[in-house]
Structure formats: structure tokens, C-alpha cells
Amino acid sequence: MAHASYQSFGRIRSVSRRALSPDEGLRRLESSAGEGFLLPFGKGLSYGDSCHNDSGHLIDMAEADRILSFDLQTGLLEAEAGVDLQTIIMHCRPHGWFLPVTPGTRFVTLGGAIANDVHGKNHHRRGTFGAHVRSLNLVRSDCGEQRLDREGDPALFSATIGGMGLTGIILSAEIQLMRVPSLDVIQNVRPFGSIADYLTLAEEADAQNEYSVAWIDQLASGSRRGRGVLLSANHADDGESPALFVRRRQMLSVPVQPPLNVLNRPFLKLFNAAYRFSQIRKAGREVKTGWQSYFYPLDGVAHWNRLYGPRGLYQHQSVIPYSAAADALPALLAAAEEGGVGSFLTVLKRFGTAGSAGLMGFARPGYTLTLDFPNQGERTLRLLDRLDSITVDAGGAVNPYKDARMSPETFAAGFPQWPQLEVMRDPAILSDFWRRTALVCKANA
Numbered sequence: 001m002a003h004a005s006y007q008s009f010g011r012i013r014s015v016s017r018r019a020l021s022p023d024e025g026l027r028r029l030e031s032s033a034g035e036g037f038l039l040p041f042g043k044g045l046s047y048g049d050s051c052h053n054d055s056g057h058l059i060d061m062a063e064a065d066r067i068l069s070f071d072l073q074t075g076l077l078e079a080e081a082g083v084d085l086q087t088i089i090m091h092c093r094p095h096g097w098f099l100p101v102t103p104g105t106r107f108v109t110l111g112g113a114i115a116n117d118v119h120g121k122n123h124h125r126r127g128t129f130g131a132h133v134r135s136l137n138l139v140r141s142d143c144g145e146q147r148l149d150r151e152g153d154p155a156l157f158s159a160t161i162g163g164m165g166l167t168g169i170i171l172s173a174e175i176q177l178m179r180v181p182s183l184d185v186i187q188n189v190r191p192f193g194s195i196a197d198y199l200t201l202a203e204e205a206d207a208q209n210e211y212s213v214a215w216i217d218q219l220a221s222g223s224r225r226g227r228g229v230l231l232s233a234n235h236a237d238d239g240e241s242p243a244l245f246v247r248r249r250q251m252l253s254v255p256v257q258p259p260l261n262v263l264n265r266p267f268l269k270l271f272n273a274a275y276r277f278s279q280i281r282k283a284g285r286e287v288k289t290g291w292q293s294y295f296y297p298l299d300g301v302a303h304w305n306r307l308y309g310p311r312g313l314y315q316h317q318s319v320i321p322y323s324a325a326a327d328a329l330p331a332l333l334a335a336a337e338e339g340g341v342g343s344f345l346t347v348l349k350r351f352g353t354a355g356s357a358g359l360m361g362f363a364r365p366g367y368t369l370t371l372d373f374p375n376q377g378e379r380t381l382r383l384l385d386r387l388d389s390i391t392v393d394a395g396g397a398v399n400p401y402k403d404a405r406m407s408p409e410t411f412a413a414g415f416p417q418w419p420q421l422e423v424m425r426d427p428a429i430l431s432d433f434w435r436r437t438a439l440v441c442k443a444n445a
């Protein structure tokens with residue numbers, strides 16, 4: 001049994017955690033040695049406690065990392081759940097295949113991508129990651145191992161996609177990759193002056209582009225509030241630039257934990273001005289951009305989350321229905337400005353109408369706003385509560401796998417289907433997130 005921090009990305013609660021190997025985890029699961037004592041763990045790239053079970057054991061799935069089969073003609077790939085996305089990319093890229101959906105880091109595992117039904121910059125075209133899962137092998141304490149697909153057991157398959165690891169351990173999965181002429185993209189930059197301007201641009205950008213996402217200058221206030229740049233792209237049709245594929249251990253790194261939050265307001269003001277300037281210079285031109293820097297801009301510096309200081313960071317990701325976006329998005333930005341805590345990365349994206357591929361997924365028709373805040377204790381928690389209430393009042397939801405503190409009521413408002421997942425939950429599996437949200441709702445019902 002390994003003892004390590006097994007932190008999540010937000011690093012809010014830093015304790016030593018126990019993790020079992022996949023073999024040992026399966027033995028314990030099959031012997032049903034207790035209620036809620038296990039949880040599969042990928043690479044801990046969720047931000048809060050949905051990947052923790054601090055009164056039980058984690059199962060370190062990253063050890064199960066083999067690619068099992070790959071059909072060059074059809075792009076169908078089967079792999080163990082601990083394989084990370086960068087391994088899949090390296091395997092399929094030489095043959096003209098790419099992930100149909102990728103989150104903003106290539107280090108997540110296949111199991112983690114399915115369990116959170118992650119989304120990418122092309123949700124409007126391809127939906128979520130789970131939409132491309134053909135089948136998976138799941139093992140549960142109450143009925144052993146089974147092969148699931150949409151036809152055979154649609155209810156358990158759907159609950160497992162976006163089920164946050166609670167329906168059993170995914171051992172392996174078969175996914176359909178996407179044919180691309182090049183992994184690199186041709187990018188277009190369009191500056192906008194306000195959220196209202198963004199809303200008029202976003203739908204058209206989605207119609208014309210495979211990928212689209214906006215960066216917001218969160219520290220711009222008054223009449224400049226909501227200004228930003230819309231970055232849209234399609235795959236290039238002529239090969240890739242010879243950029244080196246950088247493995248994690250070869251990257252730039254923040255080697256030690258600074259004693260303070262380095263990403264403070266003065267730094268952010270400078271950073272935002274420089275970033276905005278660098279992007280606006282490209283506006284109106286089509287610029288070929290390497291796939292690493294377009295899809296994974298943050299992966300270039302290992303452990304960059306340490307820059308938030310020893311108290312860690314909170315991420316707040318909300319999704320707001322289309323009809324409420326014109327009012328709620330400016331209200332969220334105004335609340336963040338009044339809260340006085342600068343967000344390092346503020347990203348806005350329009351989800352398409354496909355929603356999520358699973359029972360519980362976060363993605364749904366609407367606009368999703370992501371804000372990152374250093375943990376400054378009570379002050380930050382008050383701000384996050386305010387953001388929650390704007391989101392819930394607008395009929396939206398807060399992302400559970402980015403969360404470390406939302407109330408049971410906020411969770412239930414965004415995910416009224418939680419009782420269905422609770423019925424499907426493997427009794428031997430539990431997470432700290434589920435314990436403090438759904439199980440509290442259940443106890444109060």
C-alpha cells in the first residue's frame with residue numbers, strides 16, 4: 001500500500017492518503033470488506049474532493065496503463081483505464097487519428113475522462129468524451145466484472161459516464177478516435193469588448209469552427225468589464241510543425257512550493273495586459289498554431305498550481321442556460337470583481353445542445369464560465385457562495401469535479417438526478433464529495 005499525498009489539483013486539503021494497487025483494490029472490492037471504503041483515482045487532475053475518500057482507500061488506477069488494441073483503419077482504440085491521454089495521442093497521431101474530445105490537459109487518464117465525462121473546446125460539434133465511448137469493462141463489489149455498452153445495459157453504462165467513479169471501477173474502455181489531416185490548427189483571434197459582444201460572436205464562431213473558446217480579462221472593470229478574445233480554430237490540412245512532444249519529466253517545472261501566492265493582483269494585471277496584447281496582434285489573420293500550445297497551453301509548466309501558494313486554489317466552473325446568459329454572466333464577473341480576488345484564468349465557452357453523454361454529466365446547453373481563485377480563507381468562500389447563488393438562480397449548475405466546497409443544496413439544484421446515481425452506486429465505493437453533498441441530501445430527505 002502506497003502512502004503519498006495523492007493531492008487533487010486545487011491542493012486545498014493536504015494530507016497523506018493511502019492508495020492500493022489496482023490488483024489489491026480489486027481483491028478488496030470483490031471481498032466486499034466494507035461500506036464506502038474505496039475510490040478509484042486517476043491522476044488527481046480534478047480540482048477538489050470528488051477524487052478523494054479520506055476515510056477509506058484510493059485505488060491508484062494510473063498503474064493500469066496498457067493500450068490493448070488499435071485499429072488503424074477504423075480508429076477504434078481499446079486501453080486500460082489508467083492510460084493517459086498523451087499516451088493515446090502518441091499512439092494514434094502517426095496514423096492520422098486524434099482524440100475527438102480533449103480537456104485542457106493531456107495528463108488525465110482514460111478512466112478519469114470517462115468518470116467525469118469531460119468536455120473540450122469542441123463541445124458544440126462532438127459533445128462530451130463519453131459520447132465516443134463504445135464499451136467499457138466495469139467491476140463492482142455486488143456483481144463482479146461486466147462489459148457494458150449503450151445497448152446491453154444502458155442504465156449502468158449511462159450512470160458510469162460522468163458517474164464520478166461511484167458505479168464501480170472502470171478497468172478498460174473502447175473509444176472511437178477522430179480522423180484529422182493534422183493535429184495542428186489554423187487559429188482565428190477575435191477581440192470583443194463585453195459579454196454582450198461575445199454572445200453575438202460565439203454562436204457564429206461555433207458554426208464555422210471545430211474549436212472555440214474565449215479568454216476574459218477578469219481584472220478589467222467598469223465599461224471594460226467582460227472584454228476578452230475569442231480563439232476559434234479548425235484543424236490544418238497539411239501536416240504538423242515539428243514541435244517536440246515534451247514528456248512530463250522534461251518540462252519546465254515549479255520545483256518547490258513558494259511560501260506565498262505568486263499569482264496576485266499586480267502580477268495578474270501585468271499578465272492580462274501582456275496576454276491580451278499578444279493575442280490582439282494576431283487578430284484578423286489565420287495563424288497556424290501547434291497542437292500542444294492550442295490544446296494544452298498549461299501543460300508546458302509542471303506543477304504550475306504551486307504558484308497559488310501553500311493554501312492552494314479553488315476553481316469555480318458554472319454553466320448557465322442560453323436564455324439567462326446575458327444577465328448571469330456579467331453578474332458572475334461583477335461578483336468576482338466585488339469579491340476583490342483576481343482570477344488567473346477566466347475562460348468562457350458555449351456548450352452545444354448535445355449536453356452530456358451520461359446520467360450526471362456537467363455539460364449541458366448553455367455557456368460555461370471558469371474562474372480560478374487563490375484560497376484566501378473565508379473571503380474566498382464567501383465569494384464562491386455568491387457565485388453559486390447567481391448560478392442556481394439562473395437555472396444553472398456548478399461543476400462537481402472542479403469543486404471543493406459547494407453546499408448540498410447547490411449540488412442538488414444543478415443535479416436533481418443525483419438519487420438515480422445513488423441507487424446505482426457501488427456500496428463499497430464513496431468519495432468525500434458524494435459524502436458531503438448527495439449523502440447529506442439523502443439524510444435530510
Ligand SMILES: Cc1cc2nc3c(=O)[nH]c(=O)nc-3n(C[C@H](O)[C@H](O)[C@H](O)COP(=O)(O)OP(=O)(O)OC[C@H]3O[C@@H](n4cnc5c(N)ncnc54)[C@H](O)[C@@H]3O)c2cc1C
Pocket residue numbers: 009039040041042043044045046047050051061081082102103104105107108109110111112113115116117118119120163164165166168169170171298401431
Ligand atoms: C489544467 C487543467 C485543465 C483542465 N481542463 C478541463 C477541460 O477543458 N474540460 C474538462 O471537462 N475538464 C478539465 N479539467 C479537469 C480534468 O480533465 C478532469 O477532472 C479529469 O477527470 C481528471 O482525470 P484524472 O485521470 O486526473 O482523474 P482523477 O481526478 O484522479 O479522478 C476523477 C474521477 O474519476 C474517477 N476515476 C478515475 N479513474 C477511474 C476508473 N478507472 N474507474 C472509475 N472511476 C475512475 C475518480 O474516482 C474521480 O471521481 C482540467 C484539469 C486541469 C488540471
